[in-house]
Amino acid sequence: MARSPHQRRNARHQQLPAPAEKTPAAVRRGPSGGTKKPITVDAIVEAAFQLIAEEGYDALTMRRLAGALETGPASLYAHVVNKDDLGELLIGRLCTRVELPEPDPATWRDQLAGACARLRDEYLRYPGITRATLAVAPTNLETLRLSEGLLAILLAGGVAPQTAAWALDALTLYVNAYCLELSLRDARRAGPDDAWVVSRDELRSRFAALPDGFPQTKRYAAELTAGDGHDRFDFTVDLMIKGVG
Amino acid sequence: MARSPHQRRNARHQQLPAPAEKTPAAVRRGPSGGTKKPITVDAIVEAAFQLIAEEGYDALTMRRLAGALETGPASLYAHVVNKDDLGELLIGRLCTRVELPEPDPATWRDQLAGACARLRDEYLRYPGITRATLAVAPTNLETLRLSEGLLAILLAGGVAPQTAAWALDALTLYVNAYCLELSLRDARRAGPDDAWVVSRDELRSRFAALPDGFPQTKRYAAELTAGDGHDRFDFTVDLMIKGVG
DNA sequence: GATTCATACGAACGCTGTTCCTATACGTTA
DNA sequence: TAACGTATAGGAACAGCGTTCGTATGAATC
Numbered sequence: 001m002a003r004s005p006h007q008r009r010n011a012r013h014q015q016l017p018a019p020a021e022k023t024p025a026a027v028r029r030g031p032s033g034g035t036k037k038p039i040t041v042d043a044i045v046e047a048a049f050q051l052i053a054e055e056g057y058d059a060l061t062m063r064r065l066a067g068a069l070e071t072g073p074a075s076l077y078a079h080v081v082n083k084d085d086l087g088e089l090l091i092g093r094l095c096t097r098v099e100l101p102e103p104d105p106a107t108w109r110d111q112l113a114g115a116c117a118r119l120r121d122e123y124l125r126y127p128g129i130t131r132a133t134l135a136v137a138p139t140n141l142e143t144l145r146l147s148e149g150l151l152a153i154l155l156a157g158g159v160a161p162q163t164a165a166w167a168l169d170a171l172t173l174y175v176n177a178y179c180l181e182l183s184l185r186d187a188r189r190a191g192p193d194d195a196w197v198v199s200r201d202e203l204r205s206r207f208a209a210l211p212d213g214f215p216q217t218k219r220y221a222a223e224l225t226a227g228d229g230h231d232r233f234d235f236t237v238d239l240m241i242k243g244v245g
Numbered sequence: 246m247a248r249s250p251h252q253r254r255n256a257r258h259q260q261l262p263a264p265a266e267k268t269p270a271a272v273r274r275g276p277s278g279g280t281k282k283p284i285t286v287d288a289i290v291e292a293a294f295q296l297i298a299e300e301g302y303d304a305l306t307m308r309r310l311a312g313a314l315e316t317g318p319a320s321l322y323a324h325v326v327n328k329d330d331l332g333e334l335l336i337g338r339l340c341t342r343v344e345l346p347e348p349d350p351a352t353w354r355d356q357l358a359g360a361c362a363r364l365r366d367e368y369l370r371y372p373g374i375t376r377a378t379l380a381v382a383p384t385n386l387e388t389l390r391l392s393e394g395l396l397a398i399l400l401a402g403g404v405a406p407q408t409a410a411w412a413l414d415a416l417t418l419y420v421n422a423y424c425l426e427l428s429l430r431d432a433r434r435a436g437p438d439d440a441w442v443v444s445r446d447e448l449r450s451r452f453a454a455l456p457d458g459f460p461q462t463k464r465y466a467a468e469l470t471a472g473d474g475h476d477r478f479d480f481t482v483d484l485m486i487k488g489v490g
Numbered sequence: 491g492a493t494t495c496a497t498a499c500g501a502a503c504g505c506t507g508t509t510c511c512t513a514t515a516c517g518t519t520a
Numbered sequence: 521t522a523a524c525g526t527a528t529a530g531g532a533a534c535a536g537c538g539t540t541c542g543t544a545t546g547a548a549t550c
Contacts (some may be wrong), residue, residue, distance in 0.1 A: 307537080
């Protein structure tokens, strides 16, 4: 084998420049005959993205992914080390798609908030995919490209390096958590789930009807359930950005 | 059956006051004979906490949990609806243990940071348990008690209600994400995992050795990898608290 | 002593990630 | 042209997961 999945992953984790992959044959070898397109890492990643976009991260199983490529689950392991490895490939690819502006000291706050929003939107296109993020090695080149870009914006804004570094960590962690929570909530709403999946109005009246032990929650039920779209997200990101500079 | 697990969960999700549970017999009914302690929700939750504390949330499977109680997995379903329900019970119990101070307008910032740190420490005692948090219904009384307490502190500090509500959300979400990330990192360090689980020194020199496309990451490798203990956590919580008032 | 019923639980189902081992078809060499 | 070696593909299987079905048990009730 020219490059085993393990070798490829090890190279990725050591930030070695990816050697040019030889373009694979246009047809698939093996028992199926030459009728299908060959299985490649790219094809796997692409099919995985589509599967997640349509049915969420829970639907991403090796069997279903293999089925989408018209093969069996074992075939995937010739290209991918395991499911975590696939997750890392997905997150890497996703980070690549987040465009980063040239840092501008005049508008750095907006630049930063905008980049976070773009990252958020990419995450939300693939519900639940953030579950894979925390398992990605901190030396991954593609996620580092994103960090580098965000860090550059912070530094251009005159934020002290140590503050910038920690703020970067806090921001990305929050974006992940926000998207994960939102995806889970939506998934439960979509599922055949039970009665206590309540609308916002219902939730507010529930809060208002709480016993006396919850005076603030009762009183501010409206505020606790307020916020359309990504108001909450914008609030928190602004809070952090304003806090650091 | 006096109260099925479904009934119990429905009551919990509708904030009905929990009726007094009749104290169970001291011995277990059924095929095993009267030699073992009876299975109760409390016993299940307690065994689950112990299992997680010792081996992490991944080790919490219905089979292993049943084994710890000297029974089979099917026996648990007479007391717990499913694994998500168990997770909700665990998070509820955990939230109960977080002590909340009487709100003091003079020291509200410290009170808030302290409460977050206590929540953090409870989470970290049970590595990975935060994975269950996002699946908990927002009407859960025990998690609401915690929210109520944190909200009261924010309001005592003179924070505007809407700001307080969103800041509360941001803070708890961050605490979750921080603990989840930390637990995952530690779990990988403990596991038989591969070479790219690197020490902090190693990580810093890796950053410093990056190609030219990563100037800021190279330059501030020290800052990016800095922080002992919960420095990062303290930084972010302070950032948020200072930002709101 | 016979009946009732909540509790307990063995066995099984369908699913998961992963590995072993074999079959295929191509690129190369004889 | 024929044979070979090798990279790819994939069927079958394994251990483990959450969950459910049906049954066996023991204590409480009549």
